[in-house]
Amino acid sequence: MNAIISAPELASELTGENPPVVLDVRWQLSVAKAAGEPPFDGRAEYAAGHVPGAVFVDLDRELASEPGTNGRHPLPDVTGFGAAMRRAGVTSTRGVVVYDGGQGWAAARAWWLLRWTGHPDVRVLDGGLPFWEGPLSTDRPAPAEGDFQPAPGAVGLLDADGAAGLARSGVLFDARAGARYRGEVEPIDPVGGHIPGAVSAPTDDNVAEDGRFLSPEALRQRFTALGAGNGTRVGVYCGSGVSGAHEVLALAVAGIPAALYVGSWSEWSRDPSRPVAVGPDPQ
Template identity: 45%
Template sequence: MLISPASLHSHLGDAKYRIIDCRFALNDPEYGRLAYLQGHIPGAVYADLNKDLSAPVIPGKTGRHPLPEVHKFLGWLQQAGITSEDTVVAYDDGPGAYASRLWWLLKWLGHDDVRILDGGLKAWRAAGYDLSTEPAAPKQVDAYEATPDDRLLVTAEELHSKLNDASVNILDARAAPRFAGEMEPIDPVAGHIPNAICAPFEENLTPEGVFKPEEELRRRFANYYAHGKAWEVICYCGSGVTACHNIFSAHLAGYPMPKLYPGSWSEWITDPNRPIAVGNE
C-alpha cells in the first residue's frame, strides 16, 4: 500500500507503473497544476481534485467534492494511460491527503495495486531525486472498464439512520477545533455529526510527514474495531477527501476498510433536518 522514494525511483520507466501527481490546495485550486508544470516526478500525470477526482458541486445539495461521475472518471483513467493491471502510485506534497482520495477511488473500482508514495514529493526531494518539467505522454490504452463497489460507502440517509447504533463508530478526520465547532474556516456551519469521534488524519503521520509504522496505526484504530464495540466504522471529514486518509491508514494497519461518507460535513449541513453537534461530545 505504501512505496518508498527509493523503490519508486527504481521503477521509473517501468511500463506497468503509472505515477499520478495529486497535489492540490483548497485555498488555491490552481496550485497543484502550476506546481506540476514547475516540476514533478518523471513520467507522472497530473490529477486535479476538482476536475478529475470530483464531480461538479451542486449548491445546496452536494458537498464540496462529490464523487466523480463514474463514466467520466473511467474516461480520465484511460486518458492517463491506466489499465486495471497497472501499479498506480499516487503522491502529493507529502501528507497523503489528496493521494489517498485517488487511492480510495481506485479501490472503489476494484483496482488491485494502488500505492501511496510515503512522504510524497517532500520525501522524494529529500532523497535527492530529480524532478521533470516534461509533460507526461501516457501510453495508449483501451477504455478502463469497472463497476464501483458501493458497499464501500454510505449515503447521508444511511448515516442518519445509524447515528444511535452502538455497533457503529463514526470517525471525523478534521482537526479538533473544527470538530468541536470552535472554528470553521471553510464551511458555513460549524460542528460535527452527532456521536462522531474526533480522529484527525494528521495523527496517522510521524513528525517527519511519513505514515506511522503499522503497529502504531493498529494501536490507534484498535478501539474503533474492538470486539463487541463496533462492527462497522464510517469515516468522514469536510468534503470526503481527508477521510480517505483514515480509511487508508486503518487498512494499512490490517483492519477491514472503513466505509466512506463521501458527502461528509459539507453535504450533511445542506439539509437543516440533519442534526449537528458542537463541543467534544
C-alpha cells in the same frame, strides 16, 4: 497488497520491467488567502518539476463533480473518471502509484476512487513528493491510452443516512481537526459541530512529524483505542471527502477496512433537517 509505497521502493519499481503508472495529484483546499497571495496551482507546480513519467490529475475536475447540495467534492461522474484515468495511462493490469505535495489528502482521494472503482493495485507515495530523492522532470508525458474500466462498489461507500446509522451501530470517525468537530470554529461550512455519535479522530494524528504514516502497529493501536477493531464496522467522514480518504488509507495501513462518506460535513451541514452535535463528546 500494500496501500503505501516508500520513495526508494518507487524509484526501484520505475526501473523494473513493469513500472507502475504514476499520477501527480498536487492540490490544496481553497480557503481565504492573505491579500495578494496567489491561489495554489497544481498544474504549475507539476510543470515546474514532477516524478519522471508522472501524469497530472486535477482533483477538482477529474476526482470530483461540481460542488452543490451533495458537498464540495461529490463523487465524479464514473464515465468521466474512467476516461480521465485511461488518458493518464491507467490499465487494469498495471499498478498505480499516486503522490501529492506531501499532505497526502489528494493522493488518498485518487487512491480511494481507484480502489472504489475496482482497480486492484493502487498505492500512495508515503510522505509525497518531498521524499522523492530522484531527479524531477519537466517533460509532459503522453502515455498510451489505458484500458481501465471503472466498476464502482469494490470498497465501502456511505451516504448521509448510512453515516448516521453507522455512528449508532458501529464507529464513525470524524477526520477533521478537533476544533471543527467540537464546533468551536468552522471556516468553510455553514454550521459547526459533528454528526451525532461520531468519534473525533483527526487525520493529522495518522502521520509522524515528517508527514509519513505511523507504523501499521501504531495506527492499529490508535484506531482500536478509538473503538475500531474486533469486527466493528467502521466509517469515516471529513469536510468534503478528501482528508477522510486519507483516514481510510491510514485504516487500510492498519489492516482495518473502512467505508467513506464522500459528501461528509459539507453535505450534512447543508441540510437543516439533519441533527448537529457540538462539544468534545460524540453524543
